[in-house]
Amino acid sequence: MRLRAACSADVDAMFHIRARTRDNAISPQRLAELGITPATLRAVFDDGAVCGWLAVDGDDQAIGFCNVDPASGEVLVLAVLANCEGQGLGRDLLAAAVSHLQSVGSPRPWLMAGADPALRSHGFYRAQGWQPSGRRDDHGDEELRLGAG
Incomplete structure (x- = not known):
């Protein structure tokens, strides 16, 4: 497993993961009802309003992600595929997100x-x-x- 910076090209993988978490899975349809669509997420990644990290497995398949809003300091989402839990992915993704927020001077x-x-x-x-x-x-x-x- 490795972490890498996420980009707008990863949005479809993020939607796939978000719908397949254990405790708080959210379907693309429900996200759309909340105003979160692939197009809106790509737009905020492209303009820098949101940044994130992707965990990928040995086959370079996305298995988790964490997105943040550097302007507010908010961790927007942390999601790991249910079958990939217990490997430290969530902890590592969250640590990468927090480190970035702190490095760019975001609020707490x-x-x-x-x-x-x-x-x-x-x-x-x-x-x-x-x-x-x-x-x-x-x-x-x-x-x-x-x-x-």
Whole structure:
């Protein structure tokens, strides 16, 4: 497995992965309802508003990705194929994203995640040093910020 910078040519692979995660799979149709389509994602990659990292296997097939918004410091999405979990991909992708955000002077990294302790992401982010800020969105997801305070 290796990580590489993602680009607009990787968008179809990202949609494929996003629909095949274990806890929070989202279909392309549902993403479109939220205003996220291959065209909109390609556009934000091409104009630099979003950047990301792709995990690829030995056959150069995409198996995970993480996208961020450098202007706000938000980790927009972290997704790994269900059959590729447990290999450290999520941890490595998240670390690459945070390192980039810090290197370009983004605001303190943050993300929105499900608040249900039964979700794997709940424990995963906390194990990586992310802490709840106390803010929740309209869907009940909680904001997590990297580090204390």
